[in-house]
Amino acid sequence: MTPFRLLIAGLHPRLLEKPAVWFEKHAREIINARHLNAFWRNHTNIIEEGISVKISELARIFTDLGYVKLAGEEQPVRGTFLLRGGEFIIFPINTKQAYRIEFLGNCIEHVEPFSKQSAETDENTAKFLTANALASLCHGDFVVHIDHGIGIYRGVVSLPVMNQALHDKPKTELPIRGCTGMKLDLKQHYLAIEYAKPRKNAPPDMLYVPEYQIKRVSPYLGFRTPAVHRLGTMLWNTTKRKAKEDIIAFAKELLSAYAAREIAARPAYESLPLLETELANSFPFEETAGQRNALEEIFSDMAQSKPMDRLLCADVGFGKTEVALRAAFRAVCNKRQVALICPTTVLAAQHYATFEERLRTLPVTTARLSRLESKTQQREILQRAAAGAIDIIIGTHRLISRDVTFQNLGLLIIDEEQRFGVRQKEHMRTLRSATDTLSLSATPIPRTMHLALANLRRSSIITTPPPLRLAPKTFVLPFSKKTIQQAIEAEIARGGQVYVLSNHIRKLPLAEEFIRNAVPHARISIIHGRMKEADIVKVMQNFRARKSDVLLATTIIENGLDIANANTIIVEDATRIGLSQAHQLRGRIGRGIVQSYAYFLYPRQCTRGGSGHLKEKAARRLTVLLHTQQLGQGHEIALRDMEIRGAGNIIGRDQSGRVNQIGLNLYCQMLAEAVEQIQNVKIKMQNDNVKC
Numbered sequence: 057m058t059p060f061r062l063l064i065a066g067l068h069p070r071l072l073e074k075p076a077v078w079f080e081k082h083a084r085e086i087i088n089a090r091h092l093n094a095f096w097r098n099h100t101n102i103i104e105e106g107i108s109v110k111i112s113e114l115a116r117i118f119t120d121l122g123y124v125k126l127a128g129e130e131q132p133v134r135g136t137f138l139l140r141g142g143e144f145i146i147f148p149i150n151t152k153q154a155y156r157i158e159f160l161g162n163c164i165e166h167v168e169p170f171s172k173q174s175a176e177t178d179e180n181t182a183k184f185l186t187a188n189a190l191a192s193l194c195h196g197d198f199v200v201h202i203d204h205g206i207g208i209y210r211g212v213v214s215l216p217v218m219n220q221a222l223h224d225k226p227k228t229e230l231p232i233r234g235c236t237g238m239k240l241d242l243k244q245h246y247l248a249i250e251y252a253k254p255r256k257n258a259p260p261d262m263l264y265v266p267e268y269q270i271k272r273v274s275p276y277l278g279f280r281t282p283a284v285h286r287l288g289t290m291l292w293n294t295t296k297r298k299a300k301e302d303i304i305a306f307a308k309e310l311l312s313a314y315a316a317r318e319i320a321a322r323p324a325y326e327s328l329p330l331l332e333t334e335l336a337n338s339f340p341f342e343e344t345a346g347q348r349n350a351l352e353e354i355f356s357d358m359a360q361s362k363p364m365d366r367l368l369c370a371d372v373g374f375g376k377t378e379v380a381l382r383a384a385f386r387a388v389c390n391k392r393q394v395a396l397i398c399p400t401t402v403l404a405a406q407h408y409a410t411f412e413e414r415l416r417t418l419p420v421t422t423a424r425l426s427r428l429e430s431k432t433q434q435r436e437i438l439q440r441a442a443a444g445a446i447d448i449i450i451g452t453h454r455l456i457s458r459d460v461t462f463q464n465l466g467l468l469i470i471d472e473e474q475r476f477g478v479r480q481k482e483h484m485r486t487l488r489s490a491t492d493t494l495s496l497s498a499t500p501i502p503r504t505m506h507l508a509l510a511n512l513r514r515s516s517i518i519t520t521p522p523p524l525r526l527a528p529k530t531f532v533l534p535f536s537k538k539t540i541q542q543a544i545e546a547e548i549a550r551g552g553q554v555y556v557l558s559n560h561i562r563k564l565p566l567a568e569e570f571i572r573n574a575v576p577h578a579r580i581s582i583i584h585g586r587m588k589e590a591d592i593v594k595v596m597q598n599f600r601a602r603k604s605d606v607l608l609a610t611t612i613i614e615n616g617l618d619i620a621n622a623n624t625i626i627v628e629d630a631t632r633i634g635l636s637q638a639h640q641l642r643g644r645i646g647r648g649i650v651q652s653y654a655y656f657l658y659p660r661q662c663t664r665g666g667s668g669h670l671k672e673k674a675a676r677r678l679t680v681l682l683h684t685q686q687l688g689q690g691h692e693i694a695l696r697d698m699e700i701r702g703a704g705n706i707i708g709r710d711q712s713g714r715v716n717q718i719g720l721n722l723y724c725q726m727l728a729e730a731v732e733q734i735q736n737v738k739i740k741m742q743n744d745n746v747k748c
Contacts, residue, residue, distance in 0.1 A: 063101075065121075104164065124136045206283070213246055261288075347378060351383075354368070367497065368497070396451075397451065404452050441460070444462075471496045528646040592612070599619065624645060628657055677700060
């Protein structure tokens with residue numbers, strides 16, 4: 057019998073972009089090329105039954121190829137390997153499944169597929185969970201059943217249905233406590249949820265939820281590991297009752313805080329079809345369905361007499377700016393001024409250039425207010441804004457200074473609102489009680505998400521990506537100079553540009569020296585927050601003009617930069633940045649139609665099996681990044697960020713205790729119901745007073 061041979065491809069950028077079917081089709085050619093071509097010798101390996109190699113030597117080979125070593129109890133994913141006794145388990149990037157490599161002494165005895173799960177089971181599970189919030193669940197995640205409380209998800213199982221009586225009562229779940237000897241017939245798919253054990257050495261209580269009851273289950277989102285109790289006790293009902301009492305009191309407090317804005321009024325906005333159509337026709341890209349829906353919702357708010365307070369959530373590069381621009385134009389057409397506030401001077405400069413370009417043929421006056429303008433220029437701009445001579449003013453937090461006044465401010469747009477503090481945002485809203493507010497964000501901060509989830513703030517979500525857009529491929533790997541070198545060389549070789557992010561300004565010179573030695577032909581520019589504003593803008597303009605190949609930067613590049621030719625980003629220590637921040641950084645690439653690559657590296661000593669270890673929250677952030685690689689997942693990342701960091705103090709009282717007891721999804725549902733009930737009571741009382 058011919059010995060089994062397994063081709064292992066390394067984590068090189070040129071190989072990472074190839075699908076598994078490509079390697080299957082060209083396997084023989086690649087194996088032959090290893091004898092002739094140094095690239096294939098250096099970046100692939102062949103595992104064959106019968107060859108002599110030490111386990112430690114094989115681990116070194118895989119590590120050199122870029123693979124990450126996992127702990128023994130973990131499940132392998134693409135690009136990882138693990139050791140279990142006398143066997144190796146590796147999931148090559150060039151195959152559709154993991155493989156087990158069994159040793160006999162220092163000889164490879166047997167190689168076989170590791171995963172034996174049938175395709176039929178995967179298909180049944182997918183069908184069962186599709187179009188449900190549970191679709192992203194992993195085995196072992198916490199879930200909340202509205203009637204039975206918090207449990208542990210144990211997958212989808214196919215079980216015989218217990219006697220005909222169950223069919224007569226289709227709304228009954230199956231709580232099973234080790235029952236045996238029952239008469240069983242037929243089969244059905246169930247969501248398996250594990251609860252606490254009745255006693256120390258007994259099996260845990262299990263709840264099997266049928267498909268028609270799946271809406272009663274939701275993922276648990278909380279701030280620490282929740283308590284899991286037994287089935288059938290009164291504890292869950294008591295917990296829900298106490299939480300509801302607290303939530304009702306909290307809802308009353310929350311509504312009173314929003315009451316002033318609710319009773320404010322301003323004239324409704326009207327559309328000007330001819331001018332607005334001219335602006336829409338000048339959009340150089342194809343308008344997406346998500347953008348159209350968001351515009352309809354925003355224009356519907358503006359057509360009311362009550363001021364708008366809307367959150368526009370869209371993944372990076374999904375067209376938030378275009379939606380904001382058209383909302384601003386409608387405000388200008390209704391003789392009202394617009395203020396667009398950005399977190400950085402660089403972003404303000406970019407927005408100003410975009411607005412100037414799009415509005416140059418229309419009767420709109422724009423201005424920029426930031427540290428790029430001299431004091432004399434700033435005074436002139438402020439005078440013109442106060443006199444109503446400027447329609448749209450774009451700037452940094454300088455726009456909320458005490459000396460800034462407007463003749464008729466109608467719309468306040470806050471871009472990347474997660475970058476502003478709570479006090480800053482509340483001050484923005486006090487500029488004028490009847491001012492409309494449109495907040496833009498790819499990953500709303502937990503506090504904002506909490507309000508949106510509780511239906512206290514309207515939100516629009518753009519989930520449709522621009523045509524031909526490809527999601528960046530994300531890699532979470534231990535720090536490796538070789539990985540950085542190869543990633544830079546591969547991007548420059550195809551005519552692209554690279555972002556390299558270093559967390560500390562003091563490390564930038566060392567990083568620059570390393571890149572110059574590793575890739576001598578690369579043209580490098582540097583940017584950080586301590587540079588003069590004018591120098592920062594100049595460096596960015598030069599990078600946009602392709603006068604440099606590598607932009608070595610701090611997190612100053614996080615927000616809003618749109619450079620289509622930059623399609624690789626390398627973050628040298630991703631453990632030191634937040635989840636939303638990491639997603640924003642990933643959004644700096646993939647703005648065009650070519651495949652882009654994001655490398656999030658962590659210290660090699662934190663590799664499992666190394667001398668150090670990743671902190672729990674850092675590991676969770678990196679895991680979420682790895683599992684949210686599809687386009688349009690900024691909203692999902694915001695939810696996960698809220699789970700990791702907490703919902704925040706909404707209006708001065710921390711509710712995280714109650715949230716942790718029942719889960720964020722149920723908490724927000726109950727809060728929304730309480731708000732609606734209180735509002736209905738107030739409306740009824742008002743109607744009764746009118747009748748009297």
